[in-house]
Amino acid sequence: MSQELLTNRSKILPKAIIFFFILACTALQTYAGIIKLACSGVALPYVCSIPEDPSLYPFLNYPMYRSAKPEGVTVPKFALIATYANGTEKQLTAKDFDLSDYWFNKGIIFSLSKKENSKVYEFIEAYERSGNQPFDSLRLDVTPLAIERQGVVQGKPHTVNQIFTNTGEAK
């Protein structure tokens, strides 16, 4: 034990407690962010039975933007189009639903693209409750943008999903 440590016994206990805290934090972060990753390539069944993020919050894995994309990968450009009773159409945005961009994309755009219509109906109900002009149908159009070496190539737009609000489509 270092001389300083021995001569200053009053500081040993706080140092031990703090060192335990340091060890716990660094170990949890290593476990959540690095060891878990090793499990994906190597078979370590006992170590790999780690609960999914964010179970160890605030200690997390950091996999943002992790998957590599090849040349020619397409980015979907979404447009949410409402059709009203008089036949007019309007592109709706997060502001129309009084939502943040995050909840608009997660709750409506992504749900529609995954055909999880029941989730979208809940947002439509909230939209109508707020006194907005009700629409007959809501459709999600996608324009694929292919990323090529020579630049971004715009594809043909197509409708990926459409839901109706007054025809009694199963919710």
Place this chain on the structure above:
Amino acid sequence: MHLNSWLSKGLSKSLAFVDNYWFYPAPLFNLALCRIIFVGFQLGYLLIGNYRTEVLTRSEVPSLTYAPLPILQLLNYFFSWDAPPIFFLSAVFWFSIVFGILALIGFKTNLSLAIFAIGSIYLQSYLYSFGSFHHPQALMLVALLALALSPSGKLLSVDACNGQFFDKRSGERSNLNNFKQVNLLQASSPFARWPLLLVQWLFGLAYLSAALNKLVLDGPGLFTLDWMNGYTLQYYLIRDGLLWGSNLGVWIGQQHGLILIFSVIAILFEATFCLTLFFPKLIWLYIPTGALFHIGIYMAQRAPFFQYLALYAAFIPWAAVIKIFLYRLKRSAKAA
């Protein structure tokens, strides 16, 4: 006998290393300044924008189901409810704000910081108990907890003023003529280094995790460099630019050559950031790069890692920088 002495020597050396590394006396000024920066940032994060409304209305957002995170279950251990009621969330929010302000000015600093940190963890983990979560806040929450266990209120605080102006035993105000001025930049403590060092380690581990996630293969094999092909970052820039309304992201995402360079820089930065732990002088390269990196990510992809900009303060040797600045100022004044 030999084994015993070998073990005892090894243990002694390890303990001495731990003591010298984590508990080497360091300037209290650095720690106190970081307290002000971290707490000030977190207070701003809670107060600016609609954080409180988000907390209070999260349970009303359609299609979300409440599944409390383990840390929230732990914090709710003594309460009988499954989901905390609105009045309690509101109370936690306002308690956090009040104790945050006290921590900022350094009044009963450790207690204030502890309540502020736990309150912030409670609110954030509640928000993330509805099926989606984000990364920027996590390191800040651990940093606040670490500060709560440190002597960060020994300087630049009301506590420090009380210690200087009042005689605790008599409870009387000292004669100001006898007041011994504390040299802010000289005061040090063996407990002033570890919280900032811990933040640095957590940064190193988090960036390493981000780099490995991009480089480690999912299936058989170990590593791949595919992430740096340019198309990957172009994809994310254009996708996020379109989703979150950043024209810069969409434009820059179409510059293949430039993005190729950015991809390599991003991976190099994340994979080697931990070198700053062993070669502290590298902070003068990595911290400005990191700041530009996160500002750029925000402008192009709207990913708000502002907490990291505040937490970078843990890397800066503030006392030494100010001393050098003052010395140069004095020298140039003399020369003039």
